[in-house]
Amino acid sequence: MERERSIHACENIKAQGLSNDQIEPIDISEAVMRRIGERQTAGRFQGRAPHRWAFICAAIGLAVMLSTASVLAASEYLQLRNRDGEVKVRSEIADHPLLVVPQPEEENSPAPSYRDRVLAQIKPGQLLAYSIDNGNGTRSIQYVFDTRIESSYTDFAQLAAGKSAPAIPEPELPDGFAFDYGSVHPILPIADNDVTHAEYDRLLTLFEQRAESEPGKDLYVEEAHWTEANSSELEYSNRQATVRIQAIKDAIGMEALFPSNYSQQIHTIGGIEVILAQAEIQGFPNFAAIWYDEVSSTHYRVSASGSVELTAEAFNRIVASLVKLTASR
Amino acid sequence: MSAIVPIPAPRVLYHNESTGREENPAEDQSLERTIAQIQQGRQERYVEVVRVYQQAMYRYCLRLLGHRQDAEDAVQDIFVKAFEAIPRYRYTTGFSSWLYAIAHRHCLNQLRNRNRQTRLLQRLFGSVPSAESPEQAMDSKLFSPPLMSAMAALSPEERSVIILRVFEERTYEELGAILGCKPEAAKKRFNRARMKVQRKWDKRREESGWNENDQSMHAKI
Numbered sequence: 001m002e003r004e005r006s007i008h009a010c011e012n013i014k015a016q017g018l019s020n021d022q023i024e025p026i027d028i029s030e031a032v033m034r035r036i037g038e039r040q041t042a043g044r045f046q047g048r049a050p051h052r053w054a055f056i057c058a059a060i061g062l063a064v065m066l067s068t069a070s071v072l073a074a075s076e077y078l079q080l081r082n083r084d085g086e087v088k089v090r091s092e093i094a095d096h097p098l099l100v101v102p103q104p105e106e107e108n109s110p111a112p113s114y115r116d117r118v119l120a121q122i123k124p125g126q127l128l129a130y131s132i133d134n135g136n137g138t139r140s141i142q143y144v145f146d147t148r149i150e151s152s153y154t155d156f157a158q159l160a161a162g163k164s165a166p167a168i169p170e171p172e173l174p175d176g177f178a179f180d181y182g183s184v185h186p187i188l189p190i191a192d193n194d195v196t197h198a199e200y201d202r203l204l205t206l207f208e209q210r211a212e213s214e215p216g217k218d219l220y221v222e223e224a225h226w227t228e229a230n231s232s233e234l235e236y237s238n239r240q241a242t243v244r245i246q247a248i249k250d251a252i253g254m255e256a257l258f259p260s261n262y263s264q265q266i267h268t269i270g271g272i273e274v275i276l277a278q279a280e281i282q283g284f285p286n287f288a289a290i291w292y293d294e295v296s297s298t299h300y301r302v303s304a305s306g307s308v309e310l311t312a313e314a315f316n317r318i319v320a321s322l323v324k325l326t327a328s329r
Numbered sequence: 330m331s332a333i334v335p336i337p338a339p340r341v342l343y344h345n346e347s348t349g350r351e352e353n354p355a356e357d358q359s360l361e362r363t364i365a366q367i368q369q370g371r372q373e374r375y376v377e378v379v380r381v382y383q384q385a386m387y388r389y390c391l392r393l394l395g396h397r398q399d400a401e402d403a404v405q406d407i408f409v410k411a412f413e414a415i416p417r418y419r420y421t422t423g424f425s426s427w428l429y430a431i432a433h434r435h436c437l438n439q440l441r442n443r444n445r446q447t448r449l450l451q452r453l454f455g456s457v458p459s460a461e462s463p464e465q466a467m468d469s470k471l472f473s474p475p476l477m478s479a480m481a482a483l484s485p486e487e488r489s490v491i492i493l494r495v496f497e498e499r500t501y502e503e504l505g506a507i508l509g510c511k512p513e514a515a516k517k518r519f520n521r522a523r524m525k526v527q528r529k530w531d532k533r534r535e536e537s538g539w540n541e542n543d544q545s546m547h548a549k550i
Contacts, residue, residue, distance in 0.1 A: 012485050
């Protein structure tokens with residue numbers, strides 16, 4: 001009763017203010033990075049590798065200048081809708097290009113993070129939950145998982161079917177492409193979810209009990225139960241190019257943001273609208289395709305990059321065969 | 330020697346029946362990985378964090394500070410401060426709560442400074458009719474007149490709590506992490522602020538015969 005009164009009061013207040021989508025978007029990302037770069041070069045931060053910032057800023061500046069000439073239709077966006085007219089995919093070309101940044105020859109070796117420590121003990125197929133004290137008497141849970149299959153497409157398809165993950169048919173690829181890996185993304189237990197809150201509560205209780213019985217430890221790890229996955233990923237490569245296919249089920253929408261180097265258009269393949277985007281970056285073609293299959297309530301995304309031999313026509317053929325295969329399932 | 334920053338992965342949104350929010354727990358996990366890389370020296374990846382959160386931070390600052398330019402400046406300051414503090418972020422509270430906590434403290438300081446400046450002007454020049462209080466200077470399109478008047482009766486801390494809970498839809502756990510208290514205490518603080526708004530509203534309704542159902546906002550700013 002009290003909860004209902006509170007929700008009602010919140011809704012009343014909310015209705016008296018501008019909604020989030022009525023507030024104009026801003027983009028201050030470049031200004032922030034510029035300010036950070038300036039402070040870094042002025043020695044204001046005591047970061048791990050301050051000298052790297054000078055290179056990063058210079059490289060970002062150079063990349064911005066070089067790509068300005070190829071900027072295509074800034075802030076242009078495309079939408080795919082379902083039969084009820086709801087927007088299921090929104091794909092936008094940003095007004096900033098893909099940044100080219102120097103990568104350090106060798107990474108520093110910082111102390112392993114909590115995540116690294118948990119990853120060191122994970123076994124194939126596991127979803128591990130880990131928890132540390134928030135410092136204010138509360139506790140939150142983070143997850144890592146290892147669902148990577150590197151043996152064959154058949155093993156991946158078996159895993160996906162067993163976990164009710166969205167199906168990705170075996171793609172028809174040009175000669176020379178071989179299976180790299182396939183994986184699924186488990187549905188993670190969270191507190192505010194009707195399906196997963198029981199598992200979340202179980203884990204939270206376990207962690208609280210362990211914190212009491214094993215005081216002084218900074219990290220607690222438990223295996224989480226999972227039975228379902230909501231997305232799948234598949235990757236193939238030849239010596240130079242990589243093709244990645246992702247499928248995500250039951251999402252209310254997908255928002256894609258391509259750098260300004262890209263151009264995009266909608267194509268209709270077998271009655272299904274597909275957004276195809278492409279760009280040439282550092283002399284290499286990059287492609288992406290997104291579509292929504294209404295029957296299975298699944299979003300698909302295919303991306304490819306890395307080789308001049310992979311032409312737009314070849315990529316479009318891969319996408320067309322996948323669209324048809326996914327639609328016929 | 331050079332590498333290309335990967336194209337940001339598309340945002341995938343799920344509807345959570347329990348909270349009514351559009352969210353993606355997996356996205357939070359992927360962001361945690363990006364943050365771990367930033368902590369390990371890949372500082373250029375911070376731009377991805379800014380792009381994910383800049384809109385939410387701007388909305389929060391705009392509603393609290395009530396002024397577009399101030400809000401934009403505040404968001405930049407918040408992200409610079411967060412970058413400075415990111416080596417100390419330890420995956421305890423979610424990253425968004427950690428960021429909101431920085432924003433909360435920053436905006437309250439801004440409002441205190443504004444109040445100090447107004448008081449100083451008044452001391453120097455006597456009454457300053459043109460100097461508006463922060464509440465009076467608030468962008469009049471953000472809230473309906475009744476809510477604006479109710480919000481003006483709250484302290485900056487209380488306004489922040491209302492904005493975080495109602496407009497930014499933070500849970501009490503998240504609110505506790507932002508305010509640095511337990512979720513139960515955060516709930517009490519929110520309910521106190523909400524009751525104040527309600528009382529102010531009721532009073533205004535009695536005085537002017539205002540009908541809240543006719544007052545929803547349609548403007549776009």
